[in-house]
Amino acid sequence: MIESLLVANRGEIARRIIRTARRLGIRTIAVHSNVDADMAFVREADEAMEIGAAPARDSYLRQDRILDAASKSGAGAIHPGYGFLSENAEFAEAVQAAGLVWVGAPPAAIRAMGLKDAAKQRMIAAGVPVTPGYHGDDQSAERLQSEADAIGYPVLIKAIAGGGGKGMRRVERGEDFPAALAGCRREAMSSFGDDRVLIEKYILSPRHIEVQVFGDSQGDVVHLFERDCSLQRRHQKVIEEAPAPGMDAATRDAVCQAAIKAARAVNYVGAGTIEFIADASEGLRADRIWFMEMNTRLQVEHPVTEAITGQDLVEWQLRIASGEPLPLKQDQLSITGWAMEARLYAENPANGFLPSTGRLEHLRLPDTLRIDSGVEEGDEVTPYYDPMLAKLVSHGTTRRDAVRALCKAAGGVEVWPVRSNAGFLVRTLRHPDFLAGGVDTGFIERHQHDLIGPREPGEEVLQAAAASLLPKRSRDVWTTLTGFRLNAENDRQVAVDVGKKRYLVQTNGVPRTVRSKEGVIFLDGEAWEIEAPRAAPAGHGPGSGAGSGDGAIVAPMPGLVIAVSIANGDLVRRGQPLLVIEAMKMEQVLHAPFDGVVVELKACEGNQVVEGSLLVRIKGEE
CATH class of the missing domain: 2.40.50.100 (RNA polymerase II/Efflux pump adaptor protein, barrel-sandwich hybrid domain)
Known part of the structure; x- marks a missing residue:
């Protein structure tokens, strides 16, 4: 077993790796940027080393500094987590050349699957079905436009070296193609240093199905079943679940066996995910599910697989990297119950899901289910990294059980003054179509009015807001001069500004379901700022700001x-x-x-x- 491990990542995944390694008796070293010095993962590691300034390019992407930290700390292995350098073949080779264990996919497999065009050609040769499209070397704008026209709109432009939704554009009409191509190329060059693209037919009722695979150095490969990651916005996953709704045993076997073929085609070792796109217009059918790409690393959503299989996938990674065989054979793996993961982001859904930054002055996360989080109350959410605050993971006997537990947990989230998507998650989990399993990648856009539309505070919020502004002595009928009647409610009208809008509230008590702190009301994942009225409604007077x-x-x-x-x-x-x-x-x-x-x-x-x-x-x- 590895004796010492340097974790070349940050946040919740670094924290998760450190905790699993400690349980296995492995010494851990955390590397961090200057703004992450006080983060939880740094405090929990056995040793910590600063490697640069806040922008990732000056710290978490600096291969030389990470390798230098490994040398100085005496680390025997490096775990890259996900993101940053986790799928960088050159870094993997440099780690191995330094005599260290690389807790990740073989560099050759990373290269084989890293370029989407070459990966699809390899999958075709291996007998894995792929989505119709253009994967050629001619990258002229004229050829790409011509191929898109021939495929038929809508099409998807995707960066060959892309991932995580970066360098991707959906194009509805031929006249929109040049501008979309330019934007896609610019984003791809900025994110991956490679502006080459491929063109795919856009599936109109797409489901995103992925299969967790693991290989060992003895040549064995297993799958740990599928996940459904269809609920997305801007190609970024929001809620994931396992197993996939509507997946029958025959289709599951076909898709999982295709994933095994894909992994074997590149002699895969370690944790990987084979991603498929499914045309769900007629339900999930094996002949309408195609290979999309492979992520040669652990995924953010791996906890749902852990929940239904009872396995610790980070432990699997560490054991396989140490040269051990797969912990279980295929016939020893099975699905138990249903699991869901919701990503809690620091963002404002009502403002186009733009990130929200600042100090987490108030943070309360539920204790009723598994929480993977990299932040704690008092931490700073900076603009330098992904805005995910935590992953909320539920597990139940049935899908409805898992939804119910996750919805309750999301509704209990309290974040302030940083904005979060907790309320959006609650509305999504309560939506009838989601409850019925009718989810595809267009779900959020299709239901955006229900999920994201303007929010008005309900009666519970208004009552709590009004009550919080009443002087304490005015709630006592023996000292107030407003009068009272026996056996009647002690009610009175109170003007209150909630969310920068004025309301006149007839008070009748504080609802038990509402939680509050000074100046803020929390309900169903939403945070409502409250204040006593001023001379003019808040946000509408002179000097309220240019727009x-x-x-x-x-x-x-x-x-x-x-x-x-x-x-x-x-x-x-x-x-x-x-x-x-x-x-x-x-x-x-x-x-x-x-x-x-x-x-x-x-x-x-x-x-x-x-x-x-x-x-x-x-x-x-x-």
Whole structure:
């Protein structure tokens, strides 16, 4: 067994690896950026070493500094977690060349599956069905457009070296293809250093089905069944479950055996995930499920597989990297119950799921189920890394049991002043179509009004808000001068601002289901800011801030300006792209709100901007 392990990652996955390694008697070393020095995973490791500044390119992506830390700490192995360098074949080779154990896929397998076009050709040769599309070497814009036209719209442009939804665009019409291709290439180059793409037919009723596989150095490969990861926004998974709804035994066997073929085709060792796209327009059928890609690492959603199989996949990784055989044979693995995982993000669903940053002054996570989290109350959510706060993982006898437990847990989340998607998760889990298992990758977009639409505080929130603003002595009928009647409610009207909007509330008590702290009400995962009324409704008086109505374009989130396509004096048209901001692995394109001329340009490429800062001002045409 490995004796000492350096964890080349951060957050919840680093914490998870450290805890599993400790249970196995393995000494752990955490590396971290300067802003992560006080994070939980750093405190829990046996040793910690700072390797650079906050941007990942200056720390978690610095191969030389990680290897130097391994040498200085005496580590015998490196675990890359997921993300960052976990699928970097050059880094894996450098780790092995330094005489260290690489807790990951063989470099040759990473290369074979890392480029989507070559991977699909290899899968075709192995007899694994693949999605119709173009995977050729000719990367001219003309050839790509021609191939897309021939495939028929809608199509999906995907970065060959992509992953995690980066470098991906859905194109509905031929005239939209050039702009989508340019954006996809720019994002792919920024994220992966490779702007090559492939074109695939876009499946209109797509389900995202993936199979967990494991291989050992003795040549054995097993699967640990499938997961359904169809509930996504911007190609980022939100809720995952295992097993997949509607998957019968015959289809499961066909898909899992295809995953085994894929893993064997690249002599796979360690944890990997074979991802498939399914056309669910007629239910899940083996002949309508195609290979999409392979992730040559552990996945964020691996806890649902652990829940239904009773296995610790990080322990499997460490044992296999130590040269041990697979802990179990295929006939020793089975599915027990149903599991779900919801990703709790620091983001604002009502504002296009833009990341939310700041100090977690108040954080309460449920204790009724498994929680994998990298943050604690008082930690800072920075713009440098993925905004995931925690993974909420439920397990029950049936799917409905798992949904019920997960919904209750999400509803009990309290986060402030950082915004979270907990309320969005609750509404999703309660949606009739989700409860019926009718989920595909377009679910959120199709139901966005129900899931994301404007939220009004219900009676429970208003009552709690009003009660919290009443002076304590006014709740005592013997000291208040408002009068009372025997056997009647002690009610009175109170004006209160909730979420920057004024309400007049007839009070009748504090609902038991509502939780609160000073200035905030929590209910069903939502956080409502409350305050006593001012002279004018909050947010509507003079000086309340500039917006697109006066031609001011402000930063919707803190981030890096990566593209500016205008200059002072330029004429712009409504909807025209002006600039692009990148933060937390996501691009945000800002558009002109109306026809006009650029009269003030504050932003330039390479600038780091804060949320709310003025970027561009446009004067409307006279």
